[in-house]
Amino acid sequence: MAFERKHILGLQELTAEEITLVLDTAESMKEVSERDVKKVPALRGVTVCNLFFEPSTRTRSSFEIAEKRLSADVLNFTTSQSSVVKGESLLDTARNLEAMGASMIVIRHPMSGAPWLLARTLDSSIINAGDGSHEHPSQGLLDLFTIRQLKGKIEGLKVVIVGDILHSRVARSNIWGFMKLGAEVRVVGPPTLIPKYIENIGVKSYFSLDAAVDGADVVIMLRIQKERQDSEFFPSLREYSRFYGLTREKLKYAAGDVTVMHPGPINRGVELSSDIADGPGSVILEQVSNGIAVRMAMFYLVASARSSS
């Protein structure tokens, strides 16, 4: 099948076939990353702009390496200030970048839906690098890629997502991705951070980590934002960690070959004890290197959809 999307805004919109195509393409991109000369000419002459309205060393670097390995010209535009504080609207900023020749814009934004605004208005292809509490499709895809590589399949796996589901874009992308490829998805966290309507998507929600982890093949730990404890979502990080932090003890209930994932950066001792983060079931560093291959695949497919349309 051919990939026909000009933008990648979220995994909710992608079909299982499209997701599988990205993962398959990422396999060959991974092979590029293992060569001595880690470069192919797929995006030669294409200007890609990384428009980051939130600090994110990890994701931005990963996108940038992916772009460079595909021979794109890369323009980085990073600001921690929101467009409104700066006085220029998001659309004006993006239109300026387009005028400089960018035909692909990778956007990270603290507000849900910001990439949609650009996709609706601009000619450029928009790649969502994480928008507010909405989606983080490249993270979802790289988690799928990592698990598929490790376990050989996604279908039938029991996947548990732990933590702040309410505010997590990683959670939403992982829920869609794993569900579309046939996994059973569970979410668990304090009731204040589990949206009331989440089960309508087709996941099962839990408030007890022990129950949720029972028989799990994959456990995805979400980063907990420290500011949440100040807005009455839970009393303290200590208490959060006591009930929802993953320890060897709790992991006993999971499948023997359970894989533990974390999108990073980790609050050691809060979401994860160090022995798990650094232990044999952890693929956290593997996730990081797979991220480059998956992002290369995203660019590659969007670029070919652009040139064929």
Next chain:
Amino acid sequence: MSILIKGGRIIDPSRNFDKVGNILIEKGTVKSYPEDIKKLEKASDVKVIEAGGKIVAPGLVDLHVHLREPGYEHKETIRTGCESAAAGGFTSIVCMPNTNPINDNASVTEYIMLKARTEGVVNVFPLGAITKGENGETLAQIGEMYEAGCVGVSDDGMPVMNSKVMRHAMEYVKAFGIPVISHSEDLNLSGNGVMNEGYTSTLLGLSGIPSASEDVMVSRDITLAELTGTHLHICHVSTVGSVRLIRAAKERGVRVTAEAAPHHFTLTDKAVAEYDTNAKMKPPLRSETDREAVREGLRDGTIDIIATDHAPHSEDEKMVEFDQAPFGIVGLETALPLSLKLVEDGVLTINEMIAKLTHLPSAIINVRKGTLNPGDQADIVIFDPGQKVKIDRESFRSKSRNTPFNGWDLKGVVLYTIVNGNIVYSV
């Protein structure tokens, strides 16, 4: 110049009048319902409007309009807001006090009244703020604003959170016999919410405003109305819970009335699906269950009237991230076709629909509007309820274009709007 409206179906629900006939307008008032019109038709100083097959009704009355002037003239002015009203068939509108400066004292009221008299083509009735600067703490100059022309007080846009202040406001207005018009919302529960809390907000990762945020405050306001005996009018009812609360309050005799906005009885939060900021308003578009409850409330009379919550915002302000966009949509020029849809769907009869847009809203603010008795000021709308229309925001008279209904195929076209005997709008 006199006007003869000939052969229309005249509907005046205030006195259960529904007959085909003629209306003669002279010197700005409804002169008579002449049966023999041969002479009149030939008279040189009589303009004849053929209304055969059309509906002739009292000019529509909208209890909930943001005219934005003074202070936000880039969104709307009193002049353009009135023109928008006339194009929608409205002849009287009530404007909210959240301007800049806020209408919290007589000099602002007088400014609005003066502007409306000199530049506005429809009747404008201002509402004063409940508290100074809408700060929710100290009472505004309610008595002086009443003397200057305010027909009620409201906290629209910035709800009075302090229940004691609200109690005092409800007690104080009794001296002037005006209602308290409440935007019932618990701001703490709403938090930084930007749309209805539900399945759609969960998918979109947008902060939700729970229905409880409205229900809690409707409950409080009804309780205070019961305590004080004051007439409480509740704005833009959007939830199952508040319909239920208002119905129960009415059953036990509390002086409470309520309005619903066309977008709440037409759309659900699914309209937000692609982060459409023209589907962002307060209260937010709710679930299908809520929408049905609002329609049932309109049907059984729990919700007395239809009001637009016309809230213009400029294109630049709306073309931003969903979180950043201001709340509100324009409503004056889409209200009639959307209300006629209620008739088509069997929720209301045409007479009930007209009542909810004419004499019932007038009664809430105690003004003599929305009727067509001989001797009344001639405020009249003539419309064709069956004529198809494609909503085109570029054709709006309003200064703003923020509507979720652009491109919709509806029925109902305003042919003439007459205010005080003058044709202020015709197609």
